Amino acid sequence: MKTRSFQWGRWLTVAVLLAVAMVARAQLSQRIKGKNFTFLEYYEPEAGVKSQTNRIKNILRGAEGQSLTADLIRIRQMRLENYPPAGPGTNLIAQSPEAWFDKEAGVITSTTRLDLVTSGGQIVMRGESGFLYLMEKSALIVSNRVRTVIQDAALKGKKP
Amino acid sequence: MNLSMNTVGRGSCRAHASRKITAPQERRPTRFVRGLFLALAAWLCLFATTTNAAPAPSASTNSASTTNGMLIVCDDGVIFSNSIPLLVFTSNVRVLDRQSDTYMECDRLTLTFQTNATRLARTNKAPVLDASGLAGIAGSTNANTRLDTILAEGRVMIITKDQQVLGDRAVYLATNDVMIVTGEQVILASEQGVGLGTRVVFDRANGVFRGEGPFTFDGLAKPGTNGFGLSPGRAASGKNTNSPAKKSSPPAAPLRK
Numbered sequence: 001m002k003t004r005s006f007q008w009g010r011w012l013t014v015a016v017l018l019a020v021a022m023v024a025r026a027q028l029s030q031r032i033k034g035k036n037f038t039f040l041e042y043y044e045p046e047a048g049v050k051s052q053t054n055r056i057k058n059i060l061r062g063a064e065g066q067s068l069t070a071d072l073i074r075i076r077q078m079r080l081e082n083y084p085p086a087g088p089g090t091n092l093i094a095q096s097p098e099a100w101f102d103k104e105a106g107v108i109t110s111t112t113r114l115d116l117v118t119s120g121g122q123i124v125m126r127g128e129s130g131f132l133y134l135m136e137k138s139a140l141i142v143s144n145r146v147r148t149v150i151q152d153a154a155l156k157g158k159k160p
Numbered sequence: 161m162n163l164s165m166n167t168v169g170r171g172s173c174r175a176h177a178s179r180k181i182t183a184p185q186e187r188r189p190t191r192f193v194r195g196l197f198l199a200l201a202a203w204l205c206l207f208a209t210t211t212n213a214a215p216a217p218s219a220s221t222n223s224a225s226t227t228n229g230m231l232i233v234c235d236d237g238v239i240f241s242n243s244i245p246l247l248v249f250t251s252n253v254r255v256l257d258r259q260s261d262t263y264m265e266c267d268r269l270t271l272t273f274q275t276n277a278t279r280l281a282r283t284n285k286a287p288v289l290d291a292s293g294l295a296g297i298a299g300s301t302n303a304n305t306r307l308d309t310i311l312a313e314g315r316v317m318i319i320t321k322d323q324q325v326l327g328d329r330a331v332y333l334a335t336n337d338v339m340i341v342t343g344e345q346v347i348l349a350s351e352q353g354v355g356l357g358t359r360v361v362f363d364r365a366n367g368v369f370r371g372e373g374p375f376t377f378d379g380l381a382k383p384g385t386n387g388f389g390l391s392p393g394r395a396a397s398g399k400n401t402n403s404p405a406k407k408s409s410p411p412a413a414p415l416r417k
Contacts, residue, residue, distance in 0.1 A: 082242060091242045118240070119273070123247070125238065138242035146249070148232040150271075152259060154307050155230060155334065 037065025037075055039101065041135055043085050056083050058135050060101060060108065071104040080108065082138055091138065092118040096131070106135035114142055122154040231256040232269065245273040253312070260367045261321055266330070267314025274308045274334075307334050316341060318362060323350040323369050325360050337364050353377050 038061050042054040062075035078099040082091040094117075099110040111130040117123070127142035134140075236251035249269040256263055310332035318325045318341065328343030339362040348355040348369055357375035362368075371377075 084242075092240070116240070125240075127238070140240040142238040142240065144236055146232075146234055146238045148238065148247070148249070150230040150232070150307065152229045154273075155259070 033064060033066045035064055037062035037073070039103075041106070055085060057085075057138070058082050062099075068100075071102055073101045073103065075099045075101055078108070078110070080133065089120060092116060092140065094131070094133070094140065108133040108135065111143075116140070116142070119154060122151045124149045124151075228258045231258070234269070247271040247273075255312075257364070260364045262362075262364070262367065263319045264312065264330075265315070265317045266312035268312070270311040270313075272308045272311075274306045309333055310339070316343075320362075320367050320369070323348065325349075325362065325369055327360065330362075332364070338362060339364060348377075 038059070040056055041058040041060075043057045045054055059081045060075070061079045061081075063077035064075070066074045066076075068074055076098055078094075078096045080092075080094040082093075083089075084091055095115045096110045097112050099108050099112075101108050109130070109132050114125075114127040114131045116125040116127075118125075125142065125146060125148045127147075128145045129143040131143055132141045232249060232253065232255050234249040234251060234253040238250075239248040240246075247270070249271075251267065253266050253269040254264070255266075255269065310330075312330040312332075314328070316325075316327045316330045318330065318339070325341050325346065325348050327341035327346040330339050330341045332339040341360045341362065342358060344358065346357050346360045348357070348360050348371060350369075355371055355375055355377035357371045357373060359372045359375075361370050361372055363370070
């Protein structure tokens with residue numbers, strides 16, 4: 001009788017420890033920090049195309065990444081590069097001191113400064129109050145107080 | 161000329177007796193010191209060039225501050241889309257074009273850019289197909305973006321050195337390098353007078369406005385013109401146009417002695 005109750009107690013203790021470990025692990029994974037954060041997104045494969053190698057659409061880098069929830073990642077010293085489906089060069093390069101990346105929604109947001117370079121440096125933009133980037137549509141919405149400079153080459157139609 | 165001299169000393173000062181005191185102008189840096197300076201300077205130059213050589217294009221606005229391009233500032237947000245290459249500025253948009261010394265204000269500014277596909281279509285060349293056979297996708301890279309049109313809407317005001325235009329809407333075409341200001345009442349003001357019409361064309365290359373279509377003016381004008389580069393006969397051809405020749409001052413009669 002005594003040994004049977006002892007066995008039950010032992011199994012109960014193991015179960016409790018396992019549950020605590022799982023909860024702790026889940027909470028621990030939500031607070032994980034990592035350096036040199038990198039996230040790659042590729043273009044969707046075209047239907048009916050043989051042996052297509054998917055091109056990179058977006059590269060999201062950061063000096064440090066911290067997962068706040070399962071899908072939300074806080075990125076410090078963010079650098080976003082958007083590439084065209086074909087052809088050389090980048091569509092845009094965006095840099096921000098801090099940003100939040102929602103993996104599930106494919107959205108990058110920030111409330112801090114944004115430095116943006118597009119078209120091989122022909123268009124330079126700086127926003128002071130945050131931005132929103134939709135990765136799927138490759139659309140960027142820069143918040144208030146935006147200052148933009150368009151180089152002469154883009155106006156005159158010269159090649160950069 | 162060597163100005164060195166020997167000091168004379170006795171006793172404990174004997175050790176210093178043979179020391180040579182040179183004149184200040186003779187205290188030049190030795191070869192070693194000069195070489196050290198040169199090496200230090202070379203290292204500093206090399207360090208500066210390597211640290212400044214950021215991967216191009218870098219997201220820095222320092223280089224943009226010295227450009228002769230177009231500076232655009234707005235209060236509200238900017239929408240940038242890669243799929244349809246355009247930029248939309250909203251709320252209190254101010255534009256400074258340094259090339260033509262032009263300042264513009266409007267409520268909303270939309271910039272559209274040429275893609276490779278549109279460029280090839282304009283040059284009547286066959287578009288390059290990508291692996292999927294889709295020319296649109298293949299030509300959608302805007303790595304070599306060029307401005308196509310600028311659309312300014314809502315309370316448009318353009319100021320040059322000596323002229324000012326108020327209108328409702330302005331369209332800039334990069335192919336012609338002209339901006340067309342339209343509206344129910346487009347006002348053109350300069351030192352020569354004030355004009356009123358529905359369409360004014362701004363030649364960006366020359367920095368000159370000219371009225372088109374029905375156009376009236378009030379003010380001093382040069383003989384034979386209405387002061388805005390529009391001939392009186394052309395303005396008179398408009399339906400609801402006052403004849404500019406009647407309002408303008410008559411040509412001065414030649415003086416006779």
